[in-house]
Amino acid sequence: MLSTCCRRLPRPVVHLRVPPVYKSCRISAHRTFSSTTSRLTTSSSNEDRIKQREEELARHARTFQRSLDAEEKQRQEQIKSERKTLWGQLAEYIPISSVQREINMEPGTLAAEVWEEASNPEVNPEVLWDARVRVSDQLCDEELAYRQNRKKHVKKALAKYLEIPEWTIHEDDIPTIAITGSGGGLRAMVAGAGSLGACKDAGLFDCTTYLVGVSGSCWLLTLYYSLGHRSFKNVVEHLKHRIDTHIAYPPAVMDLISSAPTNKYLLRGLIEKKGFGYASFGLVDVYGLLLAARLLVPKNEVMVHDEDMKLSSQRRYVDNGEQPLSIYTAVRHEIPGLGGDGEKPTELPSDQSISAEEAKQKAKDEAWFEWAEMTCYEFFMEELGAGIPTYALGRKFHNGYNLTRNPEMKIPTLLGMWGSAFCATLSHYYAEVRPMFASFILFKELDKLVRDRNDDLVKVHPIEPAAVPNYVLGMRDRLPNSVAESIHRTEEIQLMDAGMSNNLATYPLLRPGRDVDIVIAFDSSADIKISNWISLTEGYAKQRGIRGWPVGIGWPQEGGENAEAELSKAMESQSHEESGKKLKEAQEQDPAPATDAEERQRRKEHKGLGYLTVWVGTKEERETDKEPPSSKAVEEDWELTKPEAGITIAYFPLIPNEKVPGVDPETSPWMSTWNFEYTEEEVDKTVGLARANFEEGAERMKSVIKAVYERKKRLRKERERSEREKWTAGAEHMS
Numbered sequence: 034m035l036s037t038c039c040r041r042l043p044r045p046v047v048h049l050r051v052p053p054v055y056k057s058c059r060i061s062a063h064r065t066f067s068s069t070t071s072r073l074t075t076s077s078s079n080e081d082r083i084k085q086r087e088e089e090l091a092r093h094a095r096t097f098q099r100s101l102d103a104e105e106k107q108r109q110e111q112i113k114s115e116r117k118t119l120w121g122q123l124a125e126y127i128p129i130s131s132v133q134r135e136i137n138m139e140p141g142t143l144a145a146e147v148w149e150e151a152s153n154p155e156v157n158p159e160v161l162w163d164a165r166v167r168v169s170d171q172l173c174d175e176e177l178a179y180r181q182n183r184k185k186h187v188k189k190a191l192a193k194y195l196e197i198p199e200w201t202i203h204e205d206d207i208p209t210i211a212i213t214g215s216g217g218g219l220r221a222m223v224a225g226a227g228s229l230g231a232c233k234d235a236g237l238f239d240c241t242t243y244l245v246g247v248s249g250s251c252w253l254l255t256l257y258y259s260l261g262h263r264s265f266k267n268v269v270e271h272l273k274h275r276i277d278t279h280i281a282y283p284p285a286v287m288d289l290i291s292s293a294p295t296n297k298y299l300l301r302g303l304i305e306k307k308g309f310g311y312a313s314f315g316l317v318d319v320y321g322l323l324l325a326a327r328l329l330v331p332k333n334e335v336m337v338h339d340e341d342m343k344l345s346s347q348r349r350y351v352d353n354g355e356q357p358l359s360i361y362t363a364v365r366h367e368i369p370g371l372g373g374d375g376e377k378p379t380e381l382p383s384d385q386s387i388s389a390e391e392a393k394q395k396a397k398d399e400a401w402f403e404w405a406e407m408t409c410y411e412f413f414m415e416e417l418g419a420g421i422p423t424y425a426l427g428r429k430f431h432n433g434y435n436l437t438r439n440p441e442m443k444i445p446t447l448l449g450m451w452g453s454a455f456c457a458t459l460s461h462y463y464a465e466v467r468p469m470f471a472s473f474i475l476f477k478e479l480d481k482l483v484r485d486r487n488d489d490l491v492k493v494h495p496i497e498p499a500a501v502p503n504y505v506l507g508m509r510d511r512l513p514n515s516v517a518e519s520i521h522r523t524e525e526i527q528l529m530d531a532g533m534s535n536n537l538a539t540y541p542l543l544r545p546g547r548d549v550d551i552v553i554a555f556d557s558s559a560d561i562k563i564s565n566w567i568s569l570t571e572g573y574a575k576q577r578g579i580r581g582w583p584v585g586i587g588w589p590q591e592g593g594e595n596a597e598a599e600l601s602k603a604m605e606s607q608s609h610e611e612s613g614k615k616l617k618e619a620q621e622q623d624p625a626p627a628t629d630a631e632e633r634q635r636r637k638e639h640k641g642l643g644y645l646t647v648w649v650g651t652k653e654e655r656e657t658d659k660e661p662p663s664s665k666a667v668e669e670d671w672e673l674t675k676p677e678a679g680i681t682i683a684y685f686p687l688i689p690n691e692k693v694p695g696v697d698p699e700t701s702p703w704m705s706t707w708n709f710e711y712t713e714e715e716v717d718k719t720v721g722l723a724r725a726n727f728e729e730g731a732e733r734m735k736s737v738i739k740a741v742y743e744r745k746k747r748l749r750k751e752r753e754r755s756e757r758e759k760w761t762a763g764a765e766h767m768s
Contacts, residue, residue, distance in 0.1 A: 147297060147304045156339070157440040164425035166433040166504055167411070168511050170418050172546040175352075175410040182354030183242050190239035195739055206746040208550040208738060211243035211542050212357075214250025214557070215566070216532030218452065218706040219276060220698070221249030221557040222256075223716055224687050226272065227723030228555040229253070230265030235731055238357075240738070243549065245360045245538040247531045249557075249706075251451035252328060254359040255444060258350060259341035260331050269720055273713045274332045280323040280709045289326045289334070298337040299325055302443025309439045311427050312525055317499040321449025329444070342443045345423045347409035359409070362531035362538045363450050364402040366498075367517050402534035403517075405526075406541045407447070412504075415544065417520065418513050421504050432507035442501065450499040453530045498529035532558075537566040543579050550741055552680060553734070555723075557687040557698070559706055562588045567684055581679025583648040585663025642686060645730025647737055650679030673740035676748060681741055683734055685726060693722045 150156045167173060172180075184204045191207060192199035212232065214225045232238040246254045253268065261268035278285050289295040303318060329341060340346040350356045403416040413420030421430070427442035428435045503526050505512060512520075520526075531538060536558045542549045558566055568587030573579075647667040667673060673681060689697045696718045698704050703715045711719070 143296060143300065144304050144308075147301050148308050150301075151305050151308065151440050159345075159424040159441055160438045162422075162424065163438070164422045164428065164430075164435045166419050166421055166430060166508065168419045168433075168508070170415070170545055172544070173411045173413075173420065175348075176358065176408065177546070179351055179354060179358055179410075180242065182352070183357070184354070186354045187240055187242065190236060191738075191742070194236040194240055194735065195742065203746070203749060205749050206742055208240075208741045208745060209243075209548055210237075210241045210551045210553065210738070211245060211547075211549045212238070212241050212553045212555065213245040213538045213542065214247065214253065214555050215538075216248030216250065216452075216530065216536045216706075217557045217559060218249045219709060219711055220559070220687075220704045220706060220719065221247075222253045223269075223272060223276075223711060223719045224557040224698075224723040225250045225253045225555060226265050226268045227720035228685065228727055229257075230269065230720070231724040231727040231731075232553075233265055235727075235735075237553075237734065237738075241357045241553075243360060243542060243547065244357045245362065245541055246451070247362055247536055247538045248452045250538075250555075251361045252324070252448060254361065255448065256328060258347045258356070258359065259338075260329065263350065263356060269716065271331070272711070273716050275327050275330070276709070276711045276716070277713065278327070278710065280327045286323060286326045289330055290322070294337055295326075295330055295334050298339065298342070299330075299445065301339070302342065302445050305440055305443070306427070306446065309427070309437065311429060311437070311439055311502050312500040315497055315499065317449040317453050317497075318446055319449075320453065321445040321447070321499075324448040324452065325445035328448070342445070343424075343441050344407060344426075344444060344447065345409050345441055351409055360538070360541050361407040361447070361451055362541060363405045363407070363528040364531045364534045365405065365414070365526055365528055366533070367401055367403055367519065402531075404531065404534065404540050405528055412501075414526075415540075417505055417516055419505050419508070425504075426501060428504075429502045430504040430506060433511070446499065450528050451530065453498060498527040500525035500527045502526075535566055535569050536564065537570075539567075539570040540573055543570070543574060543577070543582070550681065550745070551683065551738065553683045553685070555685050555687070557723075559698070559704075561686055561688075561698070567682070580652045581650040583650040583664035583680070583682055584661050586648045586682060586684075588642055642684065643729075644685065644688070644690070644726045645733055646684045647673075647733070648682045648684075649673055650681075651675075651677050652679045653677040667737075670736055670740040673737060674744045674747070676744075678741075678744060681737060683730075683737060685730060687723060687726065690722055690725045690729070692725045693718065696722045698722075 152160055154161050184207055187207055188202050188204060189199055192202055212229065214228075215221050217224075229238060229244075232241075244254055246252075256268045256271065257263060257265065260271055280286075290299050299322060303314075303322060306312065306318070307314060330337060344361070347359065351358055403414060405412065405414045407413075407423060407426070409423060411420045412423055412426045421428075424441045425435055428437050428439045430436060503520070503523055505520065506524070509521050537554055537556055539552060539554070541547075542552055554567060556566065558564065565587040568585075571582060571584060571586070574582035648664045649667055649672060650664060651661075667681075672678070687698050695701075701718075702708070703711060704719065
């Protein structure tokens with residue numbers, strides 16, 4: 034049986050740390066620039082050496098591209114091979130007879146028992162329920178009902194938080210507050226537990242309506258509603274006991290999946306997925322199992338509960354408005370002419386005139402990400418304008434109706450999907466590790482080369498993403514015309530870490546009907562200043578005609594950007610004499626730091642954003658097509674009380690704090706996104722930094738919420754007065 038034979042499984046999953054493509058590219062880049070470094074240490078004023086360097090960089094760029102093409106070809110072949118040999122590899126370490134019995138779900142096996150329970154309504158009540166696709170850009174009825182119920186709880190919490198009598202608060206005056214977390218693996222999860230725990234202690238958390246997560250912050254929200262028992266203190270204590278061992282350490286994992294009761298608890302989702310065959314099985318499924326074995330098993334393993342394995346189960350804490358509604362995110366990568374990366378087409382495109390090379394070129398010209406959101410109520414994709422009940426996620430649909438009544442897709446698979454950072458493109462991987470190279474000599478040259486090849490890097494996914502059945506098949510005439518053609522031709526929708534698009538999940542908060550007044554963003558991203566995630570929402574808002582989002586917000590550019598621009602101009606100059614002069618000036622203006630300590634000191638001296646920065650947008654109509662001026666950081670509360678004030682953004686970045694010495698998100702080694710082990714001390718330090726940063730802005734945050742509340746209150750009274758005057762005038766006219 035699988036339960037007695039899996040202990041000898043080897044440790045191939047350890048390779049999740051750094052996929053082969055990453056290693057190859059990193060080695061290639063290192064070799065490329067080690068030779069360049071030696072040649073550039075001599076005087077930059079020498080014309081011949083400058084010309085030689087230009088030729089070398091061009092040659093290295095071509096070599097780098099060939100390496101990428103070779104690695105992509107190898108990746109595709111590896112994916113095909115893994116699919117064919119997955120069970121064959123297991124059979125090398127587990128008796129073939131046992132493997133075959135489990136695969137065949139023979140009587141007496143764990144798989145057979147789980148498979149029998151899969152269609153049992155006492156275990157999975159949803160197998161009795163039909164589901165259909167809801168086509169609309171509005172919120173589902175369940176969420177609308179939740180919003181009404183939530184206001185009653187927020188009213189009481191807001192009165193306590195602002196220290197005002199509850200009876201004086203009108204429900205229409207209550208600000209809709211949302212908290213969004215960032216991606217960043219365990220760092221985002223642990224730091225997020227500190228930030229949200231501090232929010233809860235201050236009374237702010239209970240005033241919120243929505244919680245939104247990306248990657249690691251999705252893991253955090255899952256724990257909060259399951260093993261955390263709606264307490265972030267419980268979550269922190271749980272993490273101390275569970276993440277001190279690497280998620281891929283075989284003995285720990287095998288013990289859990291080979292003994293009761295955790296074996297059935299953890300494997301149920303994978304067995305159901307294989308049995309029903311509703312989507313392809315891949316590495317992300319294994320990754321999700323490893324995450325679940327680390328994160329979703331309590332210290333007392335007997336206390337596992339199957340309800341914690343379903344996202345829809347969170348309704349028991351949300352329906353009556355007792356808790357905020359959590360929104361979990363993922364993205365689909367749409368590549369024009371090719372569809373989603375790796376998706377299986379049901380039919381060939383009607384236009385067969387385009388060649389493979391032309392398709393690749395078209396893919397390089399334009400690609401985008403389509404966001405998917407999951408709540409305990411609904412799985413919804415805004416680009417499609419369609420959603421399905423969460424309990425039906427995993428079912429096959431056609432023409433708007435489910436073809437099967439599968440049990441709900443389990444959380445382990447979703448954990449892998451939400452946090453599949455290793456499925457990121459090489460471009461996103463480089464963005465994650467970029468801070469570690471900042472102090473290297475000639476870092477700017479390396480950075481320029483990678484950025485020049487970005488069109489290629491953003492299309493290369495080292496690992497194939499997770500997949501769910503395409504629930505909009507056969508609905509071409511009911512979906513918006515803007516829907517990508519590929520969505521009508523694929524059996525599966527591949528989804529991956531939403532951090533590939535934006536590491537701060539602000540987009541779902543701008544959906545019609547959510548009407549968010551205040552967005553509190555806790556940003557634990559690794560490339561926090563470089564990628565400037567908070568600024569990306571502006572383009573999203575413009576594209577959809579959303580009024581009220583602040584313009585031009587985010588991290589100011591560091592001084593080094595000007596030097597980098599000068600360096601680029603020097604390389605492109607036609608005159609070798611001018612090139613040498615500009616290059617020397619650029620290097621003198623922003624020389625590479627000699628040591629890591631020097632680089633850290635430079636970062637501390639940079640006047641960027643503080644522990645809390647507040648911006649507010651405007652809903653004022655503009656009479657010109659010119660770009661509106663950038664929104665300045667709010668200094669006085671009166672700026673938030675203007676009648677035309679739009680959405681308020683409160684931004685808390687995870688940055689060093691003197692009150693927590695020795696902890697720096699950019700340099701502390703355990704805070705890498707690719708680290709999957711935290712000691713108790715490291716958990717305490719990370720949580721302590723997040724809490725300290727929130728406390729720095731706690732009073733300011735309260736005054737911001739008070740100002741928005743007062744604005745809404747004043748505007749309501751003005752509307753009521755206007756309505757009374759209209760009614761009085763009408764009554765007098767009738768008399």
